[in-house]
Amino acid sequence: MVAPTASEPRTNNNGHRLYVKGKHVAFKRGKHTLRPGTSLIKIEGVDDPQAAHFYLGKRIAYVYRGKKEIRGTKIRVIWGKVARPH
Template sequence: MSRLHLPAVLLGFQRSKSNQYPNNALLNIDGVKDRDAAKYYLGKTVLFAYRVKKTKDATTGETKSLRIIRGKITRAHGNAGVVRARFVHNLPPHAFGSVCRVMLYPQRS
């Protein structure tokens, strides 16, 4: 069985001394220790999944308790293997320190 994703820890937002930029999240991918290893993951999809109180969908009638925020790895951040990711919706602050999934597709040629 092949692996389709790797775990990554959400470190926080990109920031300076007095500002933070919530459209750029910083991720620490397992096993990535330097900038050259991080280049492989550029363009990969990132999924942050979280649970909510069960809600009923008005159109289909099914109950859902899991929501997903989708993102994309854009570039490396520093020399220690941390990468920047841009999500469709900015991540909530309770996501910091939690685990998300880095999908190992699409492959770049």
């Protein structure tokens, strides 16, 4: 294997993913009331509250595809953030 020279850019074939996948599990709720403004999210690879502390304050993007184009795209995003572990 030959090392790249200064004129050749280094290419790294394995990409670095800057996001973690998660699933919407449920809305926050009490015994009788449902709070649709707050969601419970299951973050992939996080199994206990201590591991979730890294994600506190981090942003969450719910990305989905709408039926009609708005502002030139069908892709829409709802932003939120991680407030506390559950």
